[in-house]
Amino acid sequence: MNIVVCLKQVPGTTEVKIDPQTNTLIREGILNILNPFDAYALEEGVRLKERCGGRVTAISMGPPQAEEMLREAISLGADEAVLLSDKAFAGADTLATSYTLARAIEKLGQTDLIICGRQTFDGDTGQVGPELAEMLGLPFVAYVSKIEDINKGMHLQRMVEEGHEIIELPLPAVITVVKEINVPRLPSLRGLAKAKSAPIPVWTAEELAIDMDKVGLKGSATRVVKVFSPQRVNRGEILQGEPEEQVKNLISKLGDAGIV
């Protein structure tokens, strides 16, 4: 089974703030990490490979420093990794990102399953998985919490608001997974050694023979026109006194609001 796992390098914290003086994002001191949701995708890919044989290829679109994250992916069980990096890819929205990933996956050759995390930690859109499926013309299931059976197709559990569904999915296909699916492993010593020396090819727009009008900012349908800090109105009132008094006070407030 040839498995491709799509990964993204993200800031290690979402605790970013906007400097009120300059209206800019304060980025100092923030380390980049493997998107936490993608760790589950990678782990599931490695587990499937251990179950059925095959290869796991980790791919990522990002700046040159995303290479370190791909080395981490190898230490966690990926067989190989490819970085898609080119100035032309900068400023991509989910549409342009999924297009670029799709062309790279086609270049990788025959792929049976593509696994993505449910969303990224920074952008939070969760759109690249389903858009990628569409770009590749493959069937898609989001929010997979368990892979039950693999024969010609797979039997999966999909989380929905009211519980979960059992779904039959033919391969090749694209899925996104949720954190309930597994507990990611720690890197092995062998993996760490392999990661150190593994070649990580960088594919540029030219190598992908890609339509330049469809990548990066140029290929993006959406554009960010403004960023700002959310207004968090501190409307709070701390209720004072002994617990008895606090509770009494609280209930009268709720009574005033017409709730109890």
Add this chain to the structure above:
Amino acid sequence: MGILIDLDKCNGCGNCIEVCPFGLLELVDDKVQVKEGCNFCRACQEACTYDAILIEAAVEEVEVSDLHRGVWVFAEQRNGKIKGVAYELLSKGRELADTLNAELSAVCFGHNVAEASELTGYGADKVYLVDAPIIKGFEEDLYTAKFVELICQYRPEIVLAGATPMGRSFMPRVAARLRTGLTADCTGLEIDLGRRLLLQTRPTFGGNIMATIICSSKRPQMATVRPRVFKKNTPDKERKGQVIKLDFERGGITSKIKLLDFIEDLTERVKLEDTDIIVSGGRGLGKAENFHLLEELANVMGAALGSSRPPVDEGWIPYSHQVGQTGKTVCPKLYIACGISGAVQHLAGMQTSEIIIAINDDPNAPIFEVATYGIVGDLFKVVPMLIARLKGR
């Protein structure tokens, strides 16, 4: 596409460094350099008084065809019942359509959805009802194909859907097939009438940053919107609208995925999304058994039971109760947070609640920053008193 600094013109004044929303500019040897990650927003170019910043012609503002008119709301149903978010979006959609002087339409897929005719009462001028046994459940492949077909036929300029698991799974496929933009999980929608643009505002970085996004050159402009962000209008029973029944002709459309079974989570008796009051517990509960205390409070108040992430990770309560960035977004009239410290990921899912009560023994817990009423104290003392007083009423 690219950004270049004309080193002859740049005098290192640093005006541009201050305005870059992403902090990507720096001074090196008294000249400005651009780090990776520029999205060519042009803020620096506007700030530069020396014309030293060159940005290669961005996407020309393509003249968008006048053929696309009207606002659409995807009215999601499950088991024949239309989700609350559809009514919220129609209420908001009515406002947007009035500003644009355009029609508002609801689109509903399902079989024997009795409520579909009520959509007009919430503001829809037209209801496109695709009624067929084959799309009774969420047949995602079929939904995608049919929705794309309808958009191509009727050409709306704006398409809105709830940011539910269904909306967030199938709308990206529709957008990708149409090669148009989609903004995920919006919490604010406005119209720029001059350009007939939808200004879509959404939280990012786990709710720490808000971003306003446009889709200027493609139609339709598509957005998924968080449930319970917009208020649902009171339906106007007198309001007339047209219900247009459409067949689902299978044609060449095939569904590759097959829905075999549905297993309902029975622990969640009151749905978090639909309720007015939520009683929610966090790490401060200490162990699974202590959720019984919150259950009792929830029962007395007719509330649903919620949770922050740690209790779910610990296995104290199923995932379906989780509120936050990777759980559900809720906006009840009253949210009672017990033993929840208030990590931003949790706040992202509940901070729009009308009244928030925080009960926590740590006076510095961030939950108090969003709380309407805070009680600094031991929840194991406060909650039983609350239950006793409420029972006594």
